[in-house]
Amino acid sequence: MELLDQFVLFIISLLANLLSAFSGGGAGLIQLPALIFLGLPFVIALATHKVxxxxxxxxxxxxxxxxxxxxxxxxxxxxxTGLPGVVVGANLIVDIPGRIAEVALGMLTAGLGLYSWRRPALGQTESLIHRDRRGFIIGGAGLFLIGALNGSLTSGTGLFVTLWLVRWFGFEYKRAIAYTLVLVGVFWNGAGALTLGLIAEIRWDWLPALLLGSLLGGYFGAHLAIRQGNRWVKRAFELVTLVIGVKLILG
Structure with a gap:
């Protein structure tokens, strides 16, 4: 790629991942469509984005x-509980029409934002709950299902983990986002990247700019999330989920 193309990729990646790290997910909303717009076929763009x-x-x-x-x-x-779901989801998606899956995910994602918006106190303070056997069984089942979404549909599934940790385990938003970015960002997405790397082509010449933008965006977005109050992080989460949901529904 030419130097100008690499710079454009870096800016796109930096902004997408800065927003994602601050709000708890959603980098794929900007980065994946941008790769497709710049000329990559969907499967190659998805594999490159996952890496x-x-x-x-x-x-x-x-x-x-x-x-x-x-x-x-x-x-x-x-x-x-989540990684097995990623593997299952990656195998199931081949049997589901892509457009139906996108609309379903869009409705679920927008629903997350509306749910959070309707509950002003949600995730503003730490109140750890459901730490007994029953709580962990239900919590693990929820994470497995979200993992299946992550393995099959890439856009915004980290947001599901963030809200599930807030709603079921009683985390504040900033703490939930920390778990999402570390565990989903590195391990869940790493498993998806490895799987896609084995079955699809990766554009390695596009990755230097994308990796640098993702690395810096992730660091500074996390820094903003830590420094800002839970109220601002909650509002960012709600905005991103609604935007992603509408984007997926409209196509």
Missing amino acids: ASVALGIGATVRHLRERGLEKRLALFILA
Whole structure:
């Protein structure tokens, strides 16, 4: 690619991942369509985007680990219940018409934003709940289903994890986003990138700009989320979910 093309990719990636790291997901809304618009076929664009999205998780991880706010046992629980769903979703999507899947995901995503908006106190304070056996079983089932969405439909599924951690486990928004970016960004997306890399082509010459933009966007977006109050993070989450939902429904 020419230097100007690399610069355009870097700016797109930086803005998409900055917003994603601040609100808890949604980088694919901007980055994936941009790759398609710039000339990549869908499958190649998806594989290239998935590889780049891992850098978002790495950048956010570097910033969030400085806060020492992640519980190792809960992190392992999210991985153990979500990763199998990613694999299952990747195998199921081939049998579902793409347009039907996009509309369904759009309605669910917009519903997340409306649900959060209708509950002003949601995620504003930490109130850890459902930490008994029944709570973890239901919570794990929810993460498995979200993992299946992540494996099959790429746009905005990190937002589902963020709201599920807020609603079911009682996290505040900033804490939930930390888990989403570290675990979904690095491990869930890493599994998706590896799977797609084995079955589809990756445009390696496009990745330097995408990786740098994702890394920096992830770090500085996480920094903003940590520094801003939960009210602003909640509003960003609601805005992003509504925009993504409408975009997916309208096509």
